[in-house]
Amino acid sequence: MKKLLFAAVTGYFALAGLLVFGLHFHYGVFTKRLLQPIHFPHATHINKVGLACTKCHITVTNSPAASAPPLAVCMECHTKVKTESPEIKILTEHWTKQEPIEWSKIHQLPWHVRFTHKRHIAAGVDCTVCHGEVNTMTQVHQVRSLEMGWCVSCHRENNAPTDCWTCHK
Numbered sequence: 001m002k003k004l005l006f007a008a009v010t011g012y013f014a015l016a017g018l019l020v021f022g023l024h025f026h027y028g029v030f031t032k033r034l035l036q037p038i039h040f041p042h043a044t045h046i047n048k049v050g051l052a053c054t055k056c057h058i059t060v061t062n063s064p065a066a067s068a069p070p071l072a073v074c075m076e077c078h079t080k081v082k083t084e085s086p087e088i089k090i091l092t093e094h095w096t097k098q099e100p101i102e103w104s105k106i107h108q109l110p111w112h113v114r115f116t117h118k119r120h121i122a123a124g125v126d127c128t129v130c131h132g133e134v135n136t137m138t139q140v141h142q143v144r145s146l147e148m149g150w151c152v153s154c155h156r157e158n159n160a161p162t163d164c165w166t167c168h169k
């Protein structure tokens with residue numbers, strides 16, 4: 001009887017373990033699929049179409065945030081290009097209703113950190129230093145830790161300020 005109970009209990013935990021593992025695996029697959037409302041390929045637009053980053057991230061050189069592209073920029077081309085693609089149909093629907101696309105944020109510093117694109121671009125730091133080779137990515141992903149040590153060591157090497165209030169509010 002004891003043996004049976006033992007087998008039942010271990011069996012139960014083994015199953016539960018498998019289930020949790022399975023869910024995690026599945027969740028990974030799902031989040032990739034559901035990450036963005038439209039599967040926007042950076043590689044295509046940069047390498048094939050030849051667009052500059054600033055064509056879409058229009059505020060990156062003159063303000064703290066790089067910002068998401070205005071729909072009007074996409075529609076300069078997509079009223080004619082690939083209009084039968086399911087992804088472009090979603091885009092067109094948003095455009096017709098004048099509803100912005102809710103892109104999920106990939107890079108996110110904690111609320112207490114102050115960061116500005118403008119100053120880094122003006123100092124000649126290339127996008128690739130912090131974002132990697134976006135021109136080869138289908139879906140952009142984070143390639144640097146964005147941890148304090150990473151920020152501070154580059155500031156030190158470049159005589160940029162390292163006092164706490166430079167980066168903290």
Ligand code: HEC
Nearest residue numbers: 053057060065066067107108109115120125126127130146
């Ligand atoms: C010194 C590092 C650094 C450089 C250089 C840099 N970025 Fe960023 N970028 C970041 C960090 C850090 C964030 C997250 C900011 C936050 O959460 O407040 C970010 C966020 C973004 C975002 C999300 C929207 C936003 O503004 O939060 C976009 C788009 C972006 N960067 C594009 C670019 C482009 C394009 C370039 C080059 C023209 C560039 N970045 C150069 C570090 C950098």
Ligand code: HEC
Nearest residue numbers: 039040041044049056069073074076077081082085087088
């Ligand atoms: C300068 C023109 C141009 C602009 C601006 C542009 N695209 Fe594109 N896009 C293209 C071209 C050309 C292709 C097709 C490339 C190929 O596969 O040959 C494409 C492909 C795509 C695809 C893949 C479609 C598929 O099913 O293969 C998506 C999604 C897309 N664009 C979304 C966008 C979004 C969103 C924006 C605005 C943020 C945008 N595009 C801005 C020219 C542009």
Ligand code: HEC
Nearest residue numbers: 040045051052053056069103104105106107127131134140
């Ligand atoms: C045709 C428009 C277009 C061009 C050109 C473009 N991007 Fe983007 N970018 C987008 C869109 C749309 C998103 C949001 C969807 C996504 O995550 O892919 C985005 C997202 C990003 C993000 C992630 C933002 C976040 O949420 O943290 C980074 C980083 C970025 N772009 C960097 C670049 C860099 C660097 C270049 C030039 C090498 C570039 N982009 C060129 C349209 C563009």
Ligand code: HEC
Nearest residue numbers: 114115116119123125129146150151154155158160166167
């Ligand atoms: C690759 C090097 C590099 C990295 C990585 C980097 N920075 Fe910088 N940062 C600089 C340089 C260079 C300046 C320009 C200083 C100037 O304008 O004289 C600067 C300036 C700044 C400024 C403006 C300073 C001022 O005087 O107001 C802030 C804020 C800032 N960085 C925050 C950050 C944060 C937060 C991170 C990490 C998420 C970061 N930086 C990562 C090189 C870097």
Ligand code: HEC
Nearest residue numbers: 109110113146147148149151152155161162163164166167
């Ligand atoms: C060049 C930018 C920069 C400077 C200078 C800087 N920090 Fe930070 N700090 C960050 C960033 C980015 C984060 C968030 C990422 C992380 O937790 O590593 C952070 C996180 C923190 C955290 C939270 C850590 C946690 O585990 O949540 C504390 C506390 C902190 N910083 C204190 C300081 C103090 C004290 C100073 C001055 C001696 C300082 N920072 C200077 C960029 C900076």
